[in-house]
Amino acid sequence: MDPKSQAQLLKEAFRKPPGPWEWLLEGLAFLAMAATWAVVLVAWSHLPDQIPTHFGLGGEPDAYGPRRSLFLLVGVQLAIWVGMTLLILLVPRGTINWPGEITETNAQRVATSIRGMLRGMKAFVVVLLGFLALETVLIGLGRQARLADWLLPVALILPPFMLAVGLAYGLSGPEPGYGQGTGGKGGTSGTAGRRSPAVGQPRRGRQTLFWSLVLLALLALASWAPIWIVQEWGWAPDRSTALAVGTMMVLVGLTMPFVPPNPWIGIRTSRTLSDRRVWAETHRLSSLVWVAGGVLLAAMGVAGWNPLVALIVIVAAVVAVSAAVSYAVTKRVQRQ
Structure with missing residues (x-):
């Protein structure tokens, strides 16, 4: 509309x-x-x-x-x-x-x-x-x-x-539907870039809301955890923040494979939103990247190894790798 x-x-x-x-x-x-x-x-x-x-x-x-x-x-x-x-x-x-x-x-x-x-x-x-x-x-x-x-x-x-x-x-x-496939070679049979009506929209809407609430809860926990750690453990703010964000990244990564296509949470690119297979495969592979990055960041926070630098570098790297995964998955699906 x-x-x-x-x-x-x-x-x-x-x-x-x-x-x-x-x-x-x-x-x-x-x-x-x-x-x-x-x-x-x-x-x-x-x-x-x-x-x-x-x-x-x-x-x-x-x-x-x-x-x-x-x-x-x-x-x-x-x-x-x-x-x-x-x-x-x-x-x-x-x-x-x-x-x-x-x-x-x-x-x-x-x-x-x-x-x-x-x-x-x-x-x-x-x-x-x-x-x-x-x-x-x-x-x-x-x-x-x-x-x-x-x-x-x-x-x-x-x-x-x-x-x-x-x-x-x-x-x-109900949510708007998403394309069911990306055009193959030559683009003669694909629906890339178009949204088509999807079956079971109300159910997918409830799933999206559920996982959105989970992610918001994780964000709230991540905002409170550094303050609690500073108070209870006496850590420096950068160490506690690295531990909290790293833990949140692990939890977010674990939820990624279960988040259905939607227009407001997840790895939302033109590629993932135009094809359900690209969405599912991107989130399945990216979940490994987010979990690994979160574990590394949390470990550096606990050890106190340049936690502020680690926070910036690791988060940027995870986001960049997720975008690259989306691109690679799209190309592979198009060749099929």
Whole structure:
């Protein structure tokens, strides 16, 4: 379908009023902001002249400033609430990059998904900043010594899962089909570069969503693991990052052979998206490359052998080899 037609379908879908869950998220964000301002104003006269303004990875205060700096935090909260509210209102007027084709049957689902993700992120950020302001007040009043242990993990892990839920809802319908073969010599019988209807689209859509959630979970784990390692093991950040990314690469490599063709995760090139055989063979061979690269990177992180250089070089090499594998597989399939 023409991109302009897809954009028009989505704009029409945005005209429908928000559902109950969207109003619930809006109410949560507003109440959290109001409660934050109420706590700050009530506690203001009881706060000392100096309060924490920055916290380390373990949650302990490592910088202090005047108590008026608390208004900077709640001011940022208010600015985010206003800014994201305006963004939600303006989204239907702009161009939206959605990882899939928008049709008459899924336009409303996509619109609901996009609005839900934006409202969910707005509520999450506003509530998180509210808790941070409350924790700052409690530390300033001497009620506790550090931030709650759950605050940083939640801040790192929950957003990817929120986005995953929104994408899962928006993409839970049938997916576009992909070509079943690449033209042989002379190109007389191939379908390279064309998408054709595929059998079992809903099932493949569910498989894609499942493995997408798995990959998002791995990314969330990879973002949290270096911080946990730095805190618990006392490692340098570059070593812990190399170990976490290497472990994630191994896990991603192990999942590659099971990810079905789709337009938004995996090794998505024009070659792999035009032929299911190229997709399957590319991911099967590339999984070995990702696992081997991940093991090597994790080992260099554990050993402390130039982990930052290893991170850059190994990741770049794995991506380049995956692209080369895709090209080689395509040529071999074309010769068959």
